[in-house]
Amino acid sequence: MNIIxxxxxxxxxxxxxxxxxxxxxxxxxxxxxxxxxxxxxxVVIFPFVKMAGKAPDQAAAEIGRLVQEQIPQIRAHNVVxxxxxxxxxxxxxxxxxxxxxxxxQYGEQPxxxxxxxxxxxxxNTNKPLxxxxxxxxxxxxxxxxxxxAAGYDVVKVQVINxxxxxxxxxxxxxxxxxxxxxxxxxxxKGDHLVGDYYVLFESKTKTAYDAWQQTDDAKAIFxxxxxxxxxxxxxxxxxxxxxxxxxxxxxxxxxxxxxRWENGDPEVMDLWKMMNNWVYSGFEKTYxxxxxxxxxxxxxxxxxxxxxxxxxxxxxxxxFYRKDDGSVWIDLTDAGHDHKLVLRADxxxxxxxxxxxxxxxxxxxxxPSRMIYVVADEQNYHFAVLFETLKRLGEPYADGLIxxxxxxxxxxxxxxxxxxxxxxxxxxxVQEVTRIATEQSAERGEIENxxxxxQKELMRLIGMGALKFFIIKVHPKKKMIFNPxxxxxxxxxxxxxxxxxxxxxxxxxxxxxxxxxxxxxxAGYNNIQPQEKELLLxxxxxxxxxxxxxxxxxxxxxxxxxxxLAKAYHRFWHxxxxxxxxxxxxxxxxxxxxxxxxxxxQHAMNLLGIEMPARM
RNA sequence: GGCUCCGUAGCUUAAUGGAUAGAGCAUCUGACUACGGAUCAGAAGGUUAGAGGUUCGAGUCCUCUCGGAGUCACCA
Numbered sequence: 001m002n003i004i005x006x007x008x009x010x011x012x013x014x015x016x017x018x019x020x021x022x023x024x025x026x027x028x029x030x031x032x033x034x035x036x037x038x039x040x041x042x043v044v045i046f047p048f049v050k051m052a053g054k055a056p057d058q059a060a061a062e063i064g065r066l067v068q069e070q071i072p073q074i075r076a077h078n079v080v081x082x083x084x085x086x087x088x089x090x091x092x093x094x095x096x097x098x099x100x101x102x103x104x105q106y107g108e109q110p111x112x113x114x115x116x117x118x119x120x121x122x123x124n125t126n127k128p129l130x131x132x133x134x135x136x137x138x139x140x141x142x143x144x145x146x147x148x149a150a151g152y153d154v155v156k157v158q159v160i161n162x163x164x165x166x167x168x169x170x171x172x173x174x175x176x177x178x179x180x181x182x183x184x185x186x187x188x189k190g191d192h193l194v195g196d197y198y199v200l201f202e203s204k205t206k207t208a209y210d211a212w213q214q215t216d217d218a219k220a221i222f223x224x225x226x227x228x229x230x231x232x233x234x235x236x237x238x239x240x241x242x243x244x245x246x247x248x249x250x251x252x253x254x255x256x257x258x259x260r261w262e263n264g265d266p267e268v269m270d271l272w273k274m275m276n277n278w279v280y281s282g283f284e285k286t287y288x289x290x291x292x293x294x295x296x297x298x299x300x301x302x303x304x305x306x307x308x309x310x311x312x313x314x315x316x317x318x319x320f321y322r323k324d325d326g327s328v329w330i331d332l333t334d335a336g337h338d339h340k341l342v343l344r345a346d347x348x349x350x351x352x353x354x355x356x357x358x359x360x361x362x363x364x365x366x367x368p369s370r371m372i373y374v375v376a377d378e379q380n381y382h383f384a385v386l387f388e389t390l391k392r393l394g395e396p397y398a399d400g401l402i403x404x405x406x407x408x409x410x411x412x413x414x415x416x417x418x419x420x421x422x423x424x425x426x427x428x429x430v431q432e433v434t435r436i437a438t439e440q441s442a443e444r445g446e447i448e449n450x451x452x453x454x455q456k457e458l459m460r461l462i463g464m465g466a467l468k469f470f471i472i473k474v475h476p477k478k479k480m481i482f483n484p485x486x487x488x489x490x491x492x493x494x495x496x497x498x499x500x501x502x503x504x505x506x507x508x509x510x511x512x513x514x515x516x517x518x519x520x521x522x523a524g525y526n527n528i529q530p531q532e533k534e535l536l537l538x539x540x541x542x543x544x545x546x547x548x549x550x551x552x553x554x555x556x557x558x559x560x561x562x563x564x565l566a567k568a569y570h571r572f573w574h575x576x577x578x579x580x581x582x583x584x585x586x587x588x589x590x591x592x593x594x595x596x597x598x599x600x601x602q603h604a605m606n607l608l609g610i611e612m613p614a615r616m
Numbered sequence: 617g618g619c620u621c622c623g624u625a626g627c628u629u630a631a632u633g634g635a636u637a638g639a640g641c642a643u644c645u646g647a648c649u650a651c652g653g654a655u656c657a658g659a660a661g662g663u664u665a666g667a668g669g670u671u672c673g674a675g676u677c678c679u680c681u682c683g684g685a686g687u688c689a690c691c692a
Contacts, residue, residue: 034635044634046672056672082672083635124692161692241691300692327690336619337688344690351692380620381687407622408686415685440654462654474629479622479685486641491654493629493640500654508651548632560630563639574647574656616654 003088003540004030004041006071011043011084014066021051032537038078039085040537043067046082056082090528093536094589100539100599101519101592107542107603109151116152117366118144120374121287121294122159125279126166127195129286130416131409131424131482132376135471138609139406140374141292142472142555145607150550155366156294159358162276163301168257170194171271172250173201183278189427191282194275202419205250209236209243217247289430291464291609298358304349306357310393311343319392330389340385355386356393363397370400372553377405377477404553407479409471424484433463433488440490447615458613462496465610469495472608473559493563495610498601501566502612504573505598511579512591522589531572535593538565542600546607555608562604569597 008028015023029047033039045060052059060079067086068074075089100106120140123129129137144154174181174197183190212218213236226235236243244251260268287293311328314320320328320342328343342353349357362371373383383403391398408415416423438459441447447455470488474480490496512519528536542561549557578594581587602612 029632029634031634037635042635046634049672081635164692166692325690338619341690346690348690350690354692376686377621378686379692382692384620405621410685437654444652444654446652446654470628477621478629481628483628489628489641489654491641494654496654497640500652504652504655511651552632556630560639567639570655571657573651577651579651615652 002543003073003092004544006073007041007043007067007086010067010070011063013070014063015048015051017066018062019048019051019053021048023048023051032541033085037080037083037085038076038087040088040533041086043084043086044082045084049082060084090526093528093533094522094525096536096540097589097592097596098520101596104599104603106596106600107546108149109543109547111153112151114152114370115155115366115368116147117155117157117362117368117371118147118374119157119159119372120144121292122161122375123283124161124166125191125194125276126170126198127418128189128191128282129426131426131429132416134290134426134429134467135406135409135480136374136376137287137290137292138468138471139404139476139555141290142558142608143372143374143404143553145609146546146549146555146558149546149603149607152550155296155368157296157298157362158294159298159300159303161300163261163272163304165254165258166198167194167272167276168254168261169201170198171268171275172253172257173197173204174275175271176253177204183281189282189285190278190280191286192425192427194279194282199418201250205244205248206419208248208250209240212243212247286426286430289427289460289464291611298362300354303358303361304354306361307349307353307355308343308347308357310356310360311349311353314342314393317393319389330392332385332388335388337381337385337388340389342389352382352386352389355382356390359386359390359397359401360395363395368397368400370402371397372402372404374404374406376408378408379403380405402553404476406476409480409482412481412483424482429467429484429487430460430464432484433467434460435463436487437463437466437490437496441616450615458616461611461613462490462499462616465495465499465605466490467495468608468610469498469559472555473563475556476554495605496616497570498562498566498605499610499613499616501569501573502598502601502605503614503616505569505594505601506614508578508591508594509598517588517591519588519592519595522585522592525583525585525589527586529576531568531575532590532593534568535565535572535597538568539596539600542604549607558604558607562601562608565597565601565604569594569601 005025007030008025011028012023012025015021029044031042031044033042045056045063048063049056049059057079060082064077064079064084068077073089073092074086076087078085118140121133121137123133140156144156148154177200178197181193183193186193188196222232222235257268261272311320314330315322315328320330322328325345327341327345329339329341331339333339340352341350343349359371375383380403387398387401387403390401410416411422413422441459447458450458466488471480473493488494545557545561549555576590578587578590581590605612
């Protein structure tokens with residue numbers, strides 16, 4: 001058993017014995033002792049002061065005496081202002097180090113037999129992935145990794161939004177203006193090519209709309225329909241959708257295409273399949289660069305009709321009601337929400353209907369105890385309504401639904417806008433961070449003897465390490481501001497900083513192997529330095545950090561832990577002699593410690609999808 | 617307007633209700649002629665948006681105010 005649990009139990013027992021008051025052991029608060037005080041762990045005594053009926057320091061002294069008697073691994077204790085500081089004996093730490101030094105799985109929990117589904121990325125197929133997707137993907141991926149380490153069986157899924165108006169716009173645009181351009185004959189990556197035609201469509205539409213606004217028709221409509229004191233500009237901004245549906249030639253073509261798609265028109269289906277396949281091969285490359293993958297894909301074209309049977313059931317159960325026009329609704333006013341449409345009057349489904357349907361088939365297929373949706377927080381309301389609806393329907397999985405919401409990524413100038421061309425493209429960003437890494441590496445000249453392919457791979461690895469760490473270290477809930485001008489750092493609290501500590505360790509271990517040093521030979525080493533203790537305490541904490549990150553769905557905890565551990569290691573490396581250590585035992589101990597740190601860093605960073613370089 | 621989230625140093629941020637709010641960037645100062653300087657040490661920088669309250673103890677919980685964002689579609 002972990003020393004912290006032992007302390008908690010001993011404290012609970014002591015309180016019960018001394019003051020005749022029951023205390024739950026896991027409620028006993030045990031912290032790392034802050035640097036300025038003597039000790040390894042500190043127990044907060046204040047909660048027991050009332051039970052004791054004594055001053056905090058006196059109660060702490062009494063509890064401390066009993067706890068030390070109880071636990072042989074505690075070699076001393078002291079009391080400061082209501083905190084009981086405990087010093088753990090060196091033998092405990094050396095034993096701990098022996099236990100983890102060859103354990104590559106250290107930090108992981110045993111399999112718990114529970115299945116968890118994580119949905120993330122879920123792109124539209126009309127344009128390439130961008131910075132917003134990257135945050136989503138990194139969150140989804142690292143949460144999956146963390147849950148796996150915490151003992152769950154994880155199923156990673158994404159929904160491909162492959163149908164609808166957006167892709168039809170790209171299709172119409174390509175057909176009219178594309179002149180048979182393909183990824184092959186143009187050398188343009190498939191998702192970018194399709195995206196380019198989407199952008200072209202939007203710009204053609206805008207031009208047409210601007211021109212139309214000058215017509216007499218338009219002026220008449222403005223005169224007739226504008227609200228009091230509404231400017232022409234404001235009116236036409238609102239009117240755009242209506243115009244697109246009623247007046248635009250391009251709009252008519254899009255609607256016609258969508259209709260023909262729904263009717264399975266072979267010509268449209270072929271075009272649709274061809275262009276989507278271009279996009280998929282483009283996505284595949286991007287996912288590859290990001291180092292992520294999925295276990296199962298759901299295509300919207302195959303699921304968009306789902307959910308209607310649930311609507312029928314819901315009506316029968318009285319959870320839904322039908323309006324006179326035939327549309328079906330749910331009343332969620334008593335839950336603080338609103339009335340929500342779940343089926344249109346014409347019998348077609350809406351977004352939420354589909355989501356009800358897909359959640360059910362996923363449950364039927366995989367029987368997960370939890371389903372996690374990684375979706376930006378602009379959809380909070382949607383998921384609140386969806387989950388509440390499924391609960392009322394009595395779906396068996398309804399209590400295990402989790403919306404892992406995260407803040408949008410914004411530029412210093414505000415939200416990214418496709419129309420304004422301010423979207424930060426995922427592929428461009430990957431290239432940019434690789435370029436920065438290469439630039440910095442060239443200045444250092446450490447890897448000049450590597451062959452070019454190796455160098456390139458290494459630079460990708462470091463650049464991606466920087467980018468991923470940069471994004472993951474921020475708490476998911478916070479909205480993120482990303483400045484493409486400054487891009488990502490490589491110094492300080494960064495991925496490369498952590499990677500560098502690993503490189504240092506790697507170098508030490510290589511030398512130790514050459515010199516045939518046995519890392520186990522440190523039984524007699526008793527002079528554990530503060531820099532060493534800091535590392536031991538951090539390593540000791542790792543499994544509980546993994547557990548917390550899994551419970552909170554918060555990879556930033558792992559990133560912050562990794563940084564703290566790397567920082568402590570850099571300090572240790574700087575202050576303490578390793579190969580020139582005062583004794584062979586000190587050397588063995590420090591090498592074993594270094595090896596353990598390297599292992600844990602690699603393990604932790606792997607949870608974030610960040611690889612470790614051998615050199616840099 | 618209703619609901620939800622956010623507000624910590626110039627900037628980016630950390631802190632299961634616990635000790636003196638901890639880092640990084642930027643700024644300034646310094647570091648062993650080798651275990652690699654993508655490092656380390658130090659300086660300066662904070663009324664945790666503001667006001668009340670709960671508590672032995674509040675950046676954290678409650679109330680109000682101010683500021684910002686999202687959402688409130690028969691779009692997805």
